[in-house]
Amino acid sequence: MIEIDGVSQVFQTSARQDHLALSNISLTIEDGAFVSILGPSGCGKSTLLYIVGGFVRPTAGVASMKGRAITGPGPDRGPVFQEFALFPWKSVLGNVMYGPRQQGIKRPDAEAQSRALIEMVGLKGFEDFYPKELSGGMKQRVALARTLAYHPEVLLMDEPFGALDAHTRTRLQNDLLNIWERDRKTVLFVTHSVEEAVFLSDKVVMMTRSPGRVREIIDIDLPRPRHRTELLLDPRYQKYIVEIERMFDDSGDDELR
Amino acid sequence: MNGRAITSDALLGMIPIVLLVAIWQALISFGYAPITLLPPPGQVFSRMVQQLLTTSFQQEIAATLFRLFTGFSIAVILGVAIGLAAAVNPTINTVVRPIVRVLAPLPKVALYPALLLLVGFGHESKILLVTFDALFPILLATYHGASTVEQKLIWSAMAAGTPPREVLFKVVLPAAAPSILTGCRIGLVISCIVVFLAEMITSTDGLGHALVTAARTFQAVDMFVPLITISLVGLILNGLLELTRSYLLRGFPEA
Numbered sequence A: 001m002i003e004i005d006g007v008s009q010v011f012q013t014s015a016r017q018d019h020l021a022l023s024n025i026s027l028t029i030e031d032g033a034f035v036s037i038l039g040p041s042g043c044g045k046s047t048l049l050y051i052v053g054g055f056v057r058p059t060a061g062v063a064s065m066k067g068r069a070i071t072g073p074g075p076d077r078g079p080v081f082q083e084f085a086l087f088p089w090k091s092v093l094g095n096v097m098y099g100p101r102q103q104g105i106k107r108p109d110a111e112a113q114s115r116a117l118i119e120m121v122g123l124k125g126f127e128d129f130y131p132k133e134l135s136g137g138m139k140q141r142v143a144l145a146r147t148l149a150y151h152p153e154v155l156l157m158d159e160p161f162g163a164l165d166a167h168t169r170t171r172l173q174n175d176l177l178n179i180w181e182r183d184r185k186t187v188l189f190v191t192h193s194v195e196e197a198v199f200l201s202d203k204v205v206m207m208t209r210s211p212g213r214v215r216e217i218i219d220i221d222l223p224r225p226r227h228r229t230e231l232l233l234d235p236r237y238q239k240y241i242v243e244i245e246r247m248f249d250d251s252g253d254d255e256l257r
Numbered sequence B: 001m002n003g004r005a006i007t008s009d010a011l012l013g014m015i016p017i018v019l020l021v022a023i024w025q026a027l028i029s030f031g032y033a034p035i036t037l038l039p040p041p042g043q044v045f046s047r048m049v050q051q052l053l054t055t056s057f058q059q060e061i062a063a064t065l066f067r068l069f070t071g072f073s074i075a076v077i078l079g080v081a082i083g084l085a086a087a088v089n090p091t092i093n094t095v096v097r098p099i100v101r102v103l104a105p106l107p108k109v110a111l112y113p114a115l116l117l118l119v120g121f122g123h124e125s126k127i128l129l130v131t132f133d134a135l136f137p138i139l140l141a142t143y144h145g146a147s148t149v150e151q152k153l154i155w156s157a158m159a160a161g162t163p164p165r166e167v168l169f170k171v172v173l174p175a176a177a178p179s180i181l182t183g184c185r186i187g188l189v190i191s192c193i194v195v196f197l198a199e200m201i202t203s204t205d206g207l208g209h210a211l212v213t214a215a216r217t218f219q220a221v222d223m224f225v226p227l228i229t230i231s232l233v234g235l236i237l238n239g240l241l242e243l244t245r246s247y248l249l250r251g252f253p254e255a
């Protein structure tokens, strides 16, 4: 369980002014839940994710995992960034093996596990490629495999499909759900797409525009496993989307479109 | 790039060199330069081949190469170490930055007389001068590369379990490799120039010394031989560095 308790974040801008990015966020994420954080750009979604990742220390409040305050990054929380952040000097296999090797797993075992993961994300045959030789979608698959390779309990995904074209994005969403169905890790998924949030999540946390506060938490009660084509015809799915879109309209927030 | 493209590139690159030699020959053929001062290229090249086979000339090359290598290697080690340290440690940066700003634009050759007095006429003074001159481009390139490493690479490594003290060698150094190697390439060219210059000023051996000796005795042909030898040495060393570079940076988009 991840608990975010009264977290605020103030950044110093280069003009030496204080900028309130997050204001008093409190949130509980249950084990095994797929939770999306939805909000307009600049509302502090990434910052919140970085705080849970332990990359950024909150100005006020605490984030904790399993009752222990988060003080830094750790292999129990695996990030996947929009920019992929793959190591350019390592091959696909080298990137995926990095985590297991850091965890002290012997090379042959680490390699065998990594090859299996690369196959799972659909990149068999690309083990010796370098990131620069892959498309965006393939890079994000490698990044996901690299993170899964050290078995984090929680996946922290920051608009992971935001840089991909619509078709690739849909395919990766499906594949992510398929992978997630196997072991149901906790996922904290940042997005600014209403459809993506509803399609993937058990719970959608809507944030207000800057400074980010929790505006509404919506439980998405749709059966799993989910299939996009079925959902598109499902009135409940449509209702969630319309409901959430309206909320943004209410606040006069059109940044989401 | 495929083999054929490399060959045709190499051929294209030869054109200006061939042109230069042609102009050189033309200057003599059309009587613009007296043969005693500007010997024809054919004569210089045949003299060079002849010289390359003599032990005495090989020793001159060896002396120059030794100084070049040692000075350049020390510069690489120091430049990378200081550059990395300054990039990751604000205190070190505060200490290093002003001294680098003062020393970097200084014409290092001005230190040579002092070096001669301090460490003598042997290898040491030349090595130190090469190190001084090659150090700053390598240091500055390393610092720049290491301080602009993408934050998320570091975060990705730390989340995977890399302790903070190991991030320097596991992420910062490899991520800064393109910059570092660019710095090294500049440093190597400078090293070739400086070792030759130092040997010309004061030395008892080396290619630069061979040139000065020939000039003093009006041996025009022997004057050109060391000059062409050092540029060939530079060409070969740069080629070797380029090979190392394209191997080490094989995963980087810009390489």
Ligand SMILES: Nc1ncnc2c1ncn2[C@@H]1O[C@H](COP(=O)(O)OP(=O)(O)O)[C@@H](O)[C@H]1O
Pocket: A011, A012, A013, A019, A021, A039, A040, A041, A042, A043, A044, A045, A046, A047, A048, A210
């Ligand atoms: N390191 C930083 N320094 C200063 N301001 C920052 C920093 N990181 C984020 N911000 C500011 O905080 C706000 C929230 O940023 P971010 O979390 O990236 O939003 P989102 O991910 O929702 O688009 C933005 O206004 C951004 O400019």
Ligand SMILES: [Mg+2]
Pocket: A045, A046, A047, A158, A159
């Ligand atoms: Mg963001």
